[in-house]
Amino acid sequence: MTLEEKVINIVMEQLDVTKEECVLEASFIDDLGADSLDIVELLMEMEEEFGIEIADEELEKITTIKDVVDFLKQKGVK
Amino acid sequence: MKRRVVVTGLGALTPLGNSVDESWEGAIAGKSGIGPITKFDSSSYKTRIAGEVKKFDPLQYVNKQEVRRYDDFILYALAAAEMALADAKLTIGSEFSERTGVIIGSAIGGLATLEEEFKNLLNAGPRKISPFAVPAILANLASGHVSIRFGAKGPINCAVTACAAGTSAIGDAYRTITCGDAEVMITGGTEAAVTQLAVAGFGSMRALSVRNDEPQKASRPFDKDRDGFVIGEGCGIVILEELSFALNRGARIYAELAGYGCTSDAFHMAAPPPGHEGAARSMRAAIKDAGLNPADIDYINAHGTSTPLNDLYETQAIKSLFGEHAKKIMVSSTKSMTGHMLGGTGGAEAIFAVKALHEGIIPPTINLDNPGEECDLDYVPKVARRREISTAISNTFGFGGVNAVLLFKKYSETR
Incomplete structure (x- = not known):
């Protein structure tokens, strides 16, 4: 499974959305119906899954699925 | 002249069944809903029995996300409120949504979530606490979620009067209608506190029955050999309406709350x-x-x-x-x-x-x-x-x- 697929699976589970909705450019708030608490929970799940830590100032910059994938790559996650 | 209040809808989840009908049939058949505790390992506890809600499938009422985020006391209230509104054949329309309120009592609120998250805090640190922990614990969030789900925009409150909470809630809801602040109230009580802390705490007070070998005989009110209460969980929600409001929409009236x-x-x-x-x-x-x-x-x-x-x-x-x-x-x-x-x-x-x-x-x-x-x-x-x-x-x-x-x-x- 690619990194993108892993991230999308977590997004689908956490936000209760379909695979079709989870295009890379999808915004959590505008396209996937999330609120700020949903995003915190989602990124906590990413931390858990990939064994990384997302600082609060980094968290604010993450608004789309692609942002998560890019962030993880930057942290060296494959 | 005091405004009159009638009961037009009922919804329940109890240790006797997951609806009013099942609970009532069980009660008039003299069945016991008490059994060994399954919610946690109680082997080191003096009391190892409880009246648990059994085989409840929250997905009948809410989605997966909600099941994960809400404490059981909230899920029970959402389920019972949906049953009660359906029973009353009442959909909260925009013309009276601001005249429809919610008061659902709970003695403790989300105790299971509190215990779980505190363990998490001690084991993994403060960064690992869910952003949904606090709203799952707050006792008034049963009322809150019911108001959101069904669009009730009138008075909202929560009675937290321990074992009287459900009754205080219904009493306050009745007064809310008699004083003219609402025409419809969704009200009752909910609890899901068959948890380690509650069973240990009530146990320390010597308040719980220890008749572990005969769970179905443990709750024996007024009997010579009674030795304490058996902790249970569940929820009962009633729909109250001002009498003329109920009559105008042709509602079935169960009884008057007088x-x-x-x-x-x-x-x-x-x-x-x-x-x-x-x-x-x-x-x-x-x-x-x-x-x-x-x-x-x-x-x-x-x-x-x-x-x-x-x-x-x-x-x-x-x-x-x-x-x-x-x-x-x-x-x-x-x-x-x-x-x-x-x-x-x-x-x-x-x-x-x-x-x-x-x-x-x-x-x-x-x-x-x-x-x-x-x-x-x-x-x-x-x-x-x-x-x-x-x-x-x-x-x-x-x-x-x-x-x-x-x-x-x-x-x-x-x-």
Whole structure:
């Protein structure tokens, strides 16, 4: 499974959305119906899954699925 | 002229079943909903039995995300509120959404979530606490989520009066309608506190039965060998409507909620005083509020917890208030079958009282083999009784000295 697929699976589970909705450019708030608490929970799940830590100032910059994938790559996650 | 309030919808989840019908059928059949605790490993606890809600599938009512984020006491309330609104054939329309309120009581709120998240905090640190932890714990979030789900924009509140919470909630909801602040109230009580801390804490108070080998016989109100209450969980929600509002939409009316009484013992944090005069005053207040006399009361759904003190003192209170008439009143404790659902109890027992009125069947007190000393009323032992009645009282009392009493009567056009 690619990194993108892993991230999308977590997004689908956490936000209760379909695979079709989870295009890379999808915004959590505008396209996937999330609120700020949903995003915190989602990124906590990413931390858990990939064994990384997302600082609060980094968290604010993450608004789309692609942002998560890019962030993880930057942290060296494959 | 006081505005009149009627009951038009019922919804419940109890240890006897996951609907009003299943719970009521179980109660009039004299079934016990008590069994070994499955919610956590209780092998090191003195008490290892409880009345748990069984085989509840929250996905019938909410989505996966909500199941993960909400404590069970909220999920139970969402389920029972949906059942009650469906039963009342009521959809909250925009023309009266601001005149529809919610008051759902809970003794403790999301205790299971609190325990879980605190373990998480100790084990993994503060960064690992879910952003949904606090709103899953807050006791008023049962009311909050029900208002959101069904669009009720009127008065909202939450009674947190321990074991009287469900009754306090219904009483306050009734007053909200009589004083003119709402036409419809979604109200009752909910609890999901069969948890490590609750069972250990009530156990330390020596409040719980330790009859672990015979779970179905452990809750035995008014019996000589009663040794404490059995903790239960569950939820009862009723739909209250102002009478003309209900009549105008052709609603089916189960009963009139005609009186509410609330008093404080001002005595002890957990124990009632001998004679329980606060309970007697509370029943008297409900009867007076309904414009009735003590001799008009046919049935009391007792608090009847199966603790040595409550059952004796509640009996004394009934005798002191009703005098000679006390012997003619049927007094039963459905906790003999459900266990004590704490804040959920007031909701569920209001429903049992309403069903008794509506169906003409009095649920029994099971496990009453030999009445305890001074326990000499008609407790409807073991077997339900078919009897048309005109009035029914629901008693609940809570830690902190709360005595809350509802009086239901058969609906008739004239007051």
